[in-house]
Amino acid sequence: MWSTDREVAAGDVVIIWQTRDIIQPLLITPGKDLNSRFGHYRHADLIGVPYGSKVGSSNGKGFIHVLRPTPELWTMALPHRTQILYLADIAFITSWLNIRRGSRVIEAGTGSGSFSHSVVRTIGSAGHLWSYEFHEVRAEKAREEFNRHGMADIVTLTHRNVCKDGFTVTDTVDSVFLDLPAPWDAVEHAKKALRKDCTTRICCFSPCMEQVLRTVTALNDAGFTDITMYETLLKPHDVHQIPVPISLSDIVDKLKKSEFKREEKRLRQIANSSKRKRDSSVDKDDGSKKAKTDDDTSNTAEIGPAAVPVTIQSITETTPVPSQPAKVNLSKPMQEVRGHTSYLTFARLLPISFSPQMPDLDENMVKSD
Ligand code: SAM
Numbered sequence: 001m002w003s004t005d006r007e008v009a010a011g012d013v014v015i016i017w018q019t020r021d022i023i024q025p026l027l028i029t030p031g032k033d034l035n036s037r038f039g040h041y042r043h044a045d046l047i048g049v050p051y052g053s054k055v056g057s058s059n060g061k062g063f064i065h066v067l068r069p070t071p072e073l074w075t076m077a078l079p080h081r082t083q084i085l086y087l088a089d090i091a092f093i094t095s096w097l098n099i100r101r102g103s104r105v106i107e108a109g110t111g112s113g114s115f116s117h118s119v120v121r122t123i124g125s126a127g128h129l130w131s132y133e134f135h136e137v138r139a140e141k142a143r144e145e146f147n148r149h150g151m152a153d154i155v156t157l158t159h160r161n162v163c164k165d166g167f168t169v170t171d172t173v174d175s176v177f178l179d180l181p182a183p184w185d186a187v188e189h190a191k192k193a194l195r196k197d198c199t200t201r202i203c204c205f206s207p208c209m210e211q212v213l214r215t216v217t218a219l220n221d222a223g224f225t226d227i228t229m230y231e232t233l234l235k236p237h238d239v240h241q242i243p244v245p246i247s248l249s250d251i252v253d254k255l256k257k258s259e260f261k262r263e264e265k266r267l268r269q270i271a272n273s274s275k276r277k278r279d280s281s282v283d284k285d286d287g288s289k290k291a292k293t294d295d296d297t298s299n300t301a302e303i304g305p306a307a308v309p310v311t312i313q314s315i316t317e318t319t320p321v322p323s324q325p326a327k328v329n330l331s332k333p334m335q336e337v338r339g340h341t342s343y344l345t346f347a348r349l350l351p352i353s354f355s356p357q358m359p360d361l362d363e364n365m366v367k368s369d
């Protein structure tokens with residue numbers, strides 16, 4: 001799809017990563033410059049730089065990362081001409097539609113081409129994507145991008161109103177994906193385009209429940225089965241490593257002090273109870289018990305050093321205390337959650353020859369389900 005060379009060349013499309021929120025595609029054109037709040041960069045200076053490099057600006061203001069495009073990065077960076085599909089939905093749809101290497105797929109509309117790029121990578125040159133868009137300018141822009149990204153042989157893009165005029169292929173595709181304002185109007189057309197020799201699949205992407213209900217009715221009327229609706233809700237977490245405000249050596253010191261305090265208390269209790277015993281003995285038999293009390297005192301003194309807790313000794317003697325403070329991983333949900341984009345309505349179309357006694361002809365579907 002994109003350049004597979006190790007280094008950036010003139011004419012390559014690269015992804016410029018500035019921050020998590022500032023990611024942009026760039027067509028490397030010698031003579032042009034990139035100016036951002038992270039500095040000034042000549043395209044010519046990026047030629048020959050290995051993909052994945054961190055590049056400093058020529059005016060010393062900051063740096064950028066120069067990345068090789070992938071469908072995931074393209075979705076994050078692409079110029080929006082419409083609402084687009086994001087990765088959580090793309091992954092789920094691709095999986096449920098059983099899109100894989102060699103699949104033949106229809107999508108309508110093309111929009112900004114976010115879904116198209118992922119599908120093309122998945123199906124590879126053995127598969128084919130028929131993409132339909134009724135907005136002429138959007139169709140033209142998408143065509144330019146598909147050509148520039150080396151996808152022209154895998155995608156056939158048609159400028160067309162699929163709800164009115166249907167698709168250009170019949171009994172051909174394994175799956176259909178509809179991202180349209182009125183997908184129910186395209187369901188019968190989709191049925192015509194789907195293969196009839198095995199189980200095939202359809203997905204309709206609609207933002208509200210009223211649209212879902214109309215789509216479900218149309219799918220039922222057209223003879224689709226296993227109609228199922230999902231919603232993908234993604235809750236990303238921001239993970240940071242932060243230093244804990246106390247170092248390991250401080251923790252050891254604190255532990256040691258509290259252990260010694262506990263030990264001190266224990267020894268005091270032993271001494272007190274010995275004293276109590278001694279006093280009661282003196283009351284009974286003054287002379288004989290006096291000598292024993294001296295022994296008790298020496299025994300008590302011996303208990304002290306031997307009772308220093310082994311755990312603390314082993315920490316202090318064997319654990320190298322880091323000079324840097326310890327760090328912990330902290331995770332918190334991100335503020336902006338691009339969660340609900342739409343409801344995904346899926347259905348299957350069984351082969352014409354299917355009868356309940358027959359095994360499901362889509363062997364791969366059975367394996368993957
Ligand atoms: N899935 C696309 C993506 O990931 O970038 C976004 C599709 S966008 C939300 C919907 C597109 O469908 C728009 O570009 C619109 O012009 C196109 N569209 C709407 N009705 C159509 C129709 N009847 N036939 C073909 N395209 C249509």
